[in-house]
Amino acid sequence: MQTTEVNDPYLRIEPAEIKALEDKYLFSTYARSDFYVSHGSGAHVYDLAGRRYLDFLSGIAVNSLGYSHPRLIRVLLAQGKKLIHCSNLYYHAYQGMLAKKLADISGMSKVFFTNSGTEAIEAALKIARAYARLNGCETKSAILALKNAFHGRTFGALSITAQEKYQAPFRPLLPDVDIVEDVTVSALEKAFTDRVCALVVEPIQGEGGVVPLPADFLQTARLLCTRYNALLVLDEIQSGMGRTGKFFAYQHYGVEPDLVTLAKSLAAGYPLGAVLGHARVAESLKPGEHGTTFGAALSPAGWPWKCSM
Ligand SMILES: Cc1ncc(COP(=O)(O)O)c(C=O)c1O
Numbered sequence: 001m002q003t004t005e006v007n008d009p010y011l012r013i014e015p016a017e018i019k020a021l022e023d024k025y026l027f028s029t030y031a032r033s034d035f036y037v038s039h040g041s042g043a044h045v046y047d048l049a050g051r052r053y054l055d056f057l058s059g060i061a062v063n064s065l066g067y068s069h070p071r072l073i074r075v076l077l078a079q080g081k082k083l084i085h086c087s088n089l090y091y092h093a094y095q096g097m098l099a100k101k102l103a104d105i106s107g108m109s110k111v112f113f114t115n116s117g118t119e120a121i122e123a124a125l126k127i128a129r130a131y132a133r134l135n136g137c138e139t140k141s142a143i144l145a146l147k148n149a150f151h152g153r154t155f156g157a158l159s160i161t162a163q164e165k166y167q168a169p170f171r172p173l174l175p176d177v178d179i180v181e182d183v184t185v186s187a188l189e190k191a192f193t194d195r196v197c198a199l200v201v202e203p204i205q206g207e208g209g210v211v212p213l214p215a216d217f218l219q220t221a222r223l224l225c226t227r228y229n230a231l232l233v234l235d236e237i238q239s240g241m242g243r244t245g246k247f248f249a250y251q252h253y254g255v256e257p258d259l260v261t262l263a264k265s266l267a268a269g270y271p272l273g274a275v276l277g278h279a280r281v282a283e284s285l286k287p288g289e290h291g292t293t294f295g296a297a298l299s300p301a302g303w304p305w306k307c308s309m
Pocket of ligand 1 (some may be wrong): 116118121152207236
């Protein structure tokens with residue numbers, strides 16, 4: 001470990017004081033390690049004593065460009081002086097640029113930006129219901145998901161996160177969710193009915209133990225979704241952004257989704273998520289039916305993409 005000097009007033013706060021404040025005033029939703037972060041640089045993070053550590057955690061799969069990437073900082077500083085927030089009520093240069101980039105990479109045509117992964121999932125669930133309604137199927141509301149999945153903590157996402165430890169304290173959850181207990185083709189075939197409007201899966205289950213779905217399972221999922229006019233929603237929040245060698249994990253499978261969710265390192269540390277979809281699906285949400293104040297409503301949404309790294 002090396003040490004470094006940083007002229008930061010934050011360093012004058014003692015670890016004991018930081019801990020005492022957080023313990024007293026924060027909801028205790030996270031069991032923190034006894035580690036006091038000061039700053040980062042590249043792949044290293046420094047504690048308050050100036051000790052340097054190689055950071056294998058990178059946030060929770062967030063800091064894809066490392067800490068304090070010079071180009072990111074340059075854009076942040078410049079943009080901070082111009083405009084911090086621009087609402088979704090107006091046009092601004094960056095959202096369209098980033099949406100185009102994601103559309104080009106994914107082969108999808110439309111993007112909805114969110115603040116987080118769980119919100120991207122919420123949007124996907126609403127789109128699935130809206131799509132069914134638009135096709136005249138009011139009763140087509142069932143959502144399928146897999147055992148041991150993890151899709152987030154808000155109520156919709158939690159309802160399809162079939163893990164007892166997350167769901168038990170918050171029941172009742174969203175109705176009309178069916179969990180496929182086995183990751184087998186026959187279990188999937190059994191679960192599908194005309195009432196299914198969407199199947200939501202992670203191509204590689206992250207929290208579930210880094211478990212890639214078998215290729216025949218994902219390929220059958222595509223076939224069944226097409227047959228039953230349900231949406232195949234691939235949650236790439238953990239597996240996307242190039243972490244498997246291709247930008248999306250589904251690109252290894254030769255399977256085309258109807259909707260894809262992204263978040264985590266999408267903006268290299270700035271909280272940003274997205275739902276990507278084909279126009280025929282995306283357009284089932286009409287103006288006013290979904291939205292969020294901060295969903296990509298900050299102008300540098302194009303940060304990592306604006307500058308070629
Ligand atoms: C696969 C997957 N989906 C959804 C989420 C939720 O994302 P967020 O924590 O940004 O709400 C996560 C978070 O770990 C995830 O791994």
